Amino acid sequence: EAGVTQSPTHLIKTRGQQVTLRCSPISGHTSVYWYQQALGLGLQFLLWYDEGEERNRGNFPPRFSGRQFPNYSSELNVNALELEDSALYLCASSSLAGDLETQYFGPGTRLLVL
Amino acid sequence: GNSVTQMEGPVTLSEEAFLTINCTYTATGYPSLFWYVQYPGEGLQLLLKATKADDKGSNKGFEATYRKETTSFHLEKGSVQVSDSAVYFCALNPLSGSARQLTFGSGTQLTVLP
Numbered sequence: 001e002a003g004v005t006q007s008p009t010h011l012i013k014t015r016g017q018q019v020t021l022r023c024s025p026i027s028g029h030t031s032v033y034w035y036q037q038a039l040g041l042g043l044q045f046l047l048w049y050d051e052g053e054e055r056n057r058g059n060f061p062p063r064f065s066g067r068q069f070p071n072y073s074s075e076l077n078v079n080a081l082e083l084e085d086s087a088l089y090l091c092a093s094s095s096l097a098g099d100l101e102t103q104y105f106g107p108g109t110r111l112l113v114l
Numbered sequence: 115g116n117s118v119t120q121m122e123g124p125v126t127l128s129e130e131a132f133l134t135i136n137c138t139y140t141a142t143g144y145p146s147l148f149w150y151v152q153y154p155g156e157g158l159q160l161l162l163k164a165t166k167a168d169d170k171g172s173n174k175g176f177e178a179t180y181r182k183e184t185t186s187f188h189l190e191k192g193s194v195q196v197s198d199s200a201v202y203f204c205a206l207n208p209l210s211g212s213a214r215q216l217t218f219g220s221g222t223q224l225t226v227l228p
Contacts, residue, residue: 002122005158005178006157008147031214033215035216037203041219042218042219042221043158043203043216043218043221045211045215047215047216048214048215053210055214056213056214056215058215088157090158092158092216094214101146101158101207101214102160103207103216104144104160104165105150105158105159105160106157107156107157108156108157
């Protein structure tokens, strides 16, 4: 069974640009979560999507947004990039229906903002 | 709110030594508890989990018991190997309404020397 996949693996952008990160969940999973792992700040929750709807968001500004598609894949968009957005962005998926909502993570997208 | 407090690192052990990484949590209700491991340059891998009081999660020689009376979920392994060198994260899922995201501890860097 394929795991969670993310693309791209690495990305370099300059301040002020916009970026889109992509995530494909495990087959059968309807929930997708996005987390940011920045140096010195640990793992912080960004967004949760389930069945195409945004269910919850963390304490991040509105320039962080996303969506979930009918096939349950998801995009994370970050506008007006700032230097502190440099981080590893992790996507996780789960099934609310089973497995006690265990979240399985992808390999991440490493974003560097110059 | 929910929080996870994890033993500060880094931890350095010799091969075959006993490992304990302490984790305590604060949450309302009955969260599920998890340990994830992150190898260099990779995403998070689920190591083990427990969903109710006195449950013991185990995997690859690692164990942790859900202790509601002490709000703890300490990770243990009887004999560590060099290949166990990684960062270990304790996490909880409150499983409450719209709050299904994971709250993580700060991570503990483990280095095992041959």
